[in-house]
Amino acid sequence: xxxxxxxVARRIRSQHPTDTDTTLVVFNNHRSQLFLNRAFxxxxxxxxxxxxxxxxxxIDDLVAQLGGLKIVRNEFLLFELYRIHEQIGxxxxxxxxxxxxxxxxxxxLSDFGEIDRYCVDARQLFDNLxxxxxxGEWDISDPHLSPFQRRYLDFYRSLFDYYRLLRERLxxxxxxxxxxxxxxxxxxxxxxAPALPYxxxxxxxxxxxxECERRIIGxxxxxxxxxxxxxxxxxxxxxxxxxxxxxxxRHSGQFPEVVPKDPSLFATxxxxxxxxxxxxxxxxxxxxxxxxxxxxxxLADPESTAVVLADEKLLIPMLNALPAATGDYKVNVSMGYxxxxxxxxxxxxxxxxxxxxxxxxxYYHADIVDLLADRLAARLAGTTIRRQQAARFLERxxxxxxxxxxxxxxxxxxxxxxxxxxxxxxxxxxLALLRRAAAMLMDSRAVExxxxxxxxxxxxxxxxxxxxxxxxxxxxIASLATLERIYIRLARHYSxxxxxxxxxxxxxLGMLETRNLDFKRVILLSANEGxxxxxxxxxxxxxxxxxxxxxxxxxxxxxxxxxxxFYRLIQRADEVCLLFxx
Numbered sequence: 001x002x003x004x005x006x007x008v009a010r011r012i013r014s015q016h017p018t019d020t021d022t023t024l025v026v027f028n029n030h031r032s033q034l035f036l037n038r039a040f041x042x043x044x045x046x047x048x049x050x051x052x053x054x055x056x057x058x059i060d061d062l063v064a065q066l067g068g069l070k071i072v073r074n075e076f077l078l079f080e081l082y083r084i085h086e087q088i089g090x091x092x093x094x095x096x097x098x099x100x101x102x103x104x105x106x107x108x109l110s111d112f113g114e115i116d117r118y119c120v121d122a123r124q125l126f127d128n129l130x131x132x133x134x135x136g137e138w139d140i141s142d143p144h145l146s147p148f149q150r151r152y153l154d155f156y157r158s159l160f161d162y163y164r165l166l167r168e169r170l171x172x173x174x175x176x177x178x179x180x181x182x183x184x185x186x187x188x189x190x191x192x193a194p195a196l197p198y199x200x201x202x203x204x205x206x207x208x209x210x211e212c213e214r215r216i217i218g219x220x221x222x223x224x225x226x227x228x229x230x231x232x233x234x235x236x237x238x239x240x241x242x243x244x245x246x247x248x249x250r251h252s253g254q255f256p257e258v259v260p261k262d263p264s265l266f267a268t269x270x271x272x273x274x275x276x277x278x279x280x281x282x283x284x285x286x287x288x289x290x291x292x293x294x295x296x297x298x299l300a301d302p303e304s305t306a307v308v309l310a311d312e313k314l315l316i317p318m319l320n321a322l323p324a325a326t327g328d329y330k331v332n333v334s335m336g337y338x339x340x341x342x343x344x345x346x347x348x349x350x351x352x353x354x355x356x357x358x359x360x361x362x363y364y365h366a367d368i369v370d371l372l373a374d375r376l377a378a379r380l381a382g383t384t385i386r387r388q389q390a391a392r393f394l395e396r397x398x399x400x401x402x403x404x405x406x407x408x409x410x411x412x413x414x415x416x417x418x419x420x421x422x423x424x425x426x427x428x429x430x431l432a433l434l435r436r437a438a439a440m441l442m443d444s445r446a447v448e449x450x451x452x453x454x455x456x457x458x459x460x461x462x463x464x465x466x467x468x469x470x471x472x473x474x475x476x477i478a479s480l481a482t483l484e485r486i487y488i489r490l491a492r493h494y495s496x497x498x499x500x501x502x503x504x505x506x507x508x509l510g511m512l513e514t515r516n517l518d519f520k521r522v523i524l525l526s527a528n529e530g531x532x533x534x535x536x537x538x539x540x541x542x543x544x545x546x547x548x549x550x551x552x553x554x555x556x557x558x559x560x561x562x563x564x565x566f567y568r569l570i571q572r573a574d575e576v577c578l579l580f581x582x
Contacts, residue, residue: 001269001572003039003517003518003572004205004231004516004517004518004572005032005035005036005039005204005516005517005518006039006042006043008025008036008039008202008204008229009036009039009040009042009043010043011229012025012054012202013040013043013051015200016054016199016200019199020051020052020053020054021051021052021053021054021055022197022198022199022200023054023055023198023199023200023201023202024054024055024056024057024196024198024200024201024202025054025055025056025057025201025202025204026056026057026058026059026062026201026202026203026204027056027057027058027059027204027205027516028058028059028205028206028515028516029058029205029512029513029515029516030058031334031502031513031515031516031517032204032205032515032516032517033056033057033058034502034503035503035516035517036056036204037053037056038503040053040054054202055198059203059206059213060178063181063182063185063216064181066185066189066192066193066195066196067176067181067184067185067192068174069174069175069176069180069181069184070174070175070176071175071176071177071178071181072170072175072176072177073466074106074109074177075466075470075486075489075490076470076473077109077166077177078102078105078106078109079098079470079473079474079476080166080169080170080474081105081108081109081162081166082098082101082105082474082476083474084161084162084165084166084169085101085105085162087165088158088161088162088165089155089158094151094155097478097479097482098476098477098478098482099479099481099482099485102482102485102486102489107539107540107541108159108162108541109177110539110540111540111541111542112163112166112177112179112180113177113178113179113180114179114540114552114553115163115179115552116177116179116180116182116183116212117178117179117182117183117210117211117212117213118210118211118212118550118551118552118553119183119186119187119211119212119215120550120551120552121550122160122163122164123160125542125546125550126156126159126160126163127160128546128549129156129159129541129542129543129546130153130156130157130159132543132545132546133152133153133156134153134156159541167180179212182210182212182213182216183212185212185216186211186212186213186215186216187215189215189216189219190219193219193220198225199225200225200226200227201220201225201226201227202226202227202229203217203220203226203227203228203229204229204230204516205229205230205231205515205516206228206230207230207247207248207561207564208247208553208557208560208561208564209247209251211551214251214254217255218254218255221254221255227257228251228255228257228258229257229258230248230251230255230257230258231516231568232245232248232258232259232260232568233260233264233265233266233567233568233571234260234261234262234263234264234267235264235265235266235267235567235571236248236563236564236567237249237259237260242563243556243559243560243563244560244563244564244566244567244568245564246557246560246564247557247560247561247564248260248564265571265572266571269574270574271570271573271574271575271576272574272575272576273570273576273577273578274575274576274577274578275527275578275580276577276578276579276580277580277582278579278580278581278582279581279582280581281311281314281317281526281581282314282317283581284314284525284526284579284580284581285314285317285318285320285321285525286321287579288307288318288321288523288525288577288579289318289321289322289323290323291523291577292305292307292322292323292506292523293323298521299323299329299506300329301520302329302330302331302504302505302506302507303503303504303505303506303507304519304520304521305506305507305519305520305521305522305523306506306507306508306509306514306517306519306521306522306523307506307507307508307509307523307525308509308510308511308514308522308523308524308525308569309335309508309509309510309511309525309526310510310511310524310525310526310527310528310531310532311525311526311528311531312335312510314525314526315333315335315337315338315508316337316341318508318525319331319333319508322506329505329506330504330505330506331505331506331508332498332502332503332504332505332506332507332508333498333508334502334507334508334509334510334513335495335508335509335510335513336495336496336497336498337452337495337496337497337498338492338494338495338496339456339459339460339491339494339495339496340488340491340492340494342452342453342456342459342496343374343375343376343453343456344376344441344447344453344456344457344459344460345456345460345491346374346376347371347374347376347377347437348434348437348460348487348491349484349488350367350370350371350374350377351371351419351430351433351434351437352430352434352480352483352484352487353367353370353484354367354368354370354371355424355425355430355433355480356480356481356484358424358425359401359424360423360424361401361403362399362401362402362403362406363401363402363403363404363420364400364401365391365394365399365400365401365402368390368394368402368407369390369391369394371416372390372410372412372413372416373390376441376446376447376453377416378412379441379444379446380415380416380440380441380444380446381412381413381415381416382412382415390410393409393410403420403422404417404420404421404422405422407420415440418436418440419433419436419437419440421433424480425480427471427477427478427479427480427482427483428471430480430483431464431467431468431471431483434460434464435461435464438457438460438461438464441457442457452496455496455497456496459494459496462494463487463490463491463494466490467483467486467487467490470486507519511532511562511565511566511569512565514565514569515565515568518572518573519569519572519573520572520573520574520575521573521574521575521576522569522570522573522575522576522577523577523579524569524576524577524578524579525579526579526580526581527578527579527580528580528581532562532566533558533559533562533563534558534562536555
């Protein structure tokens with residue numbers, strides 16, 4: 001049975017036998033590009049002929065190319081939004097400091113992105129939101145509202161001003177956030193599209209289309225040069241109660257090509273589906289490893305097997321549970337190793353905690369012990385300072401707080417002394433100290449033999465550079481608590497890529513990386529409620545009723561996306577093992 005991407009390659013090849021190089025294939029993720037190129041290479045060997053590959057890209061890059069706007073990172077947007085917050089809120093504003101504003105600003109930026117991706121009339125939406133809050137919370141006919149109640153309603157009345165001012169400031173600099181860039185392209189697609197030098201554009205693998213995507217793709221399909229090819233099955237398309245087919249049914253009127261063809265892959269052919277209950281999350285990894293070890297024929301054909309982690313926190317346990325090489329089998333990991341799991345990140349957090357709790361009387365004893373007992377700090381010190389050894393020293397000195405000079409007698413402290421300034425550092429000084437720690441690690445070759453930690457050290461340097469740029473431009477990091485919080489936020493977004501060949505070996509993937517790919521055997525971990533699909537959480541200022549009224553995505557649409565990804569993953573598989581933790 002041909003995989004979905006092989007079917008796409010055959011179709012493009014048959015419709016463009018001599019001009020494949022003038023076509024563009026647009027995906028929703030980068031990984032599909034590699035697998036489509038491999039499908040074309042197989043076709044070339046099958047035909048015994050050579051031809052040019054089509055151009056491939058992802059929808060985000062296409063939007064950036066068409067719109068010509070620079071996409072700004074969320075951290076910069078957060079600082080810009082706080083500048084607007086100071087302007088609108090005045091001296092008695094809620095969230096008076098930047099640290100208080102961070103979570104709220106995150107929510108606002110997320111809502112602005114959704115509003116633009118779905119081309120919602122922002123003024124009308126925020127007017128309705130203000131009215132809803134006013135009616136739902138208090139009797140607005142009562143003239144005697146408290147100052148708190150007035151500020152509460154004034155805030156919701158001003159949400160449109162936040163949205164408008166942020167867009168105006170970004171537009172004046174040729175910048176945008178993601179949703180704003182999509183909306184700009186969707187609203188001006190007729191003017192922007194002629195710049196593309198392609199005879200045909202194939203949008204492959206899209207399921208849940210935002211309104212901007214629908215308009216962009218719809219423009220090309222209306223000209224006859226665009227094609228929306230989505231993998232689906234009549235099993236979940238034809239059943240109106242099957243949530244996995246929600247978006248296929250929704251878009252079938254405008255894009256007839258998304259309608260799946262009979263026969264159903266679920267109705268034809270046999271599937272062996274095994275469901276395994278594990279008492280703990282990590283036991284799923286142990287079981288998956290033993291399952292692979294017990295089937296050497298799977299390891300002899302590893303490209304046909306996928307280990308899919310619905311909970312990506314199981315990556316390291318899963319890698320540790322993989323069977324030892326019984327032959328020449330390889331492993332390809334599509335997910336990066338989280339920087340936040342590295343020893344470098346742990347050391348940075350301990351330094352930030354040390355500085356944040358420092359006073360003119362010295363550093364807090366527990367923070368000193370934590371830092372001196374760190375494994376990387378021990379390498380810098382040239383000796384292992386045991387936690388008990390450091391704790392006993394402070395206890396013997398009867399110290400709750402210690403200055404750097406007080407710690408000088410402690411064996412191994414001297415190399416670490418540059419990281420202990422005499423007075424509590426400012427946020428700018430803390431950044432300089434973290435950079436000094438990174439330089440000391442590099443000079444000492446403490447991570448020379450650990451590729452993972454060397455990459456993590458590079459990530460730390462990038463984060464520090466970014467924080468220094470933010471501070472130079474906005475100067476909103478006024479406390480070490482704020483610095484620590486923003487650092488942790490940035491650290492969550494960094495990962496360390498594994499080196500490997502994406503097209504060969506046993507595939508270890510996250511759920512999103514499986515889009516458009518097909519495997520004969522699938523081992524899916526964490527098939528638990530709350531993971532697949534993710535637990536429902538309200539992280540929006542816009543209540544459910546208004547989301548529905550303005551056609552913004554709700555948890556129902558998000559559940560449908562999870563359902564589609566799950567059914568599409570197993571529809572061509574012969575063997576499926578679903579593991580869950582009880």
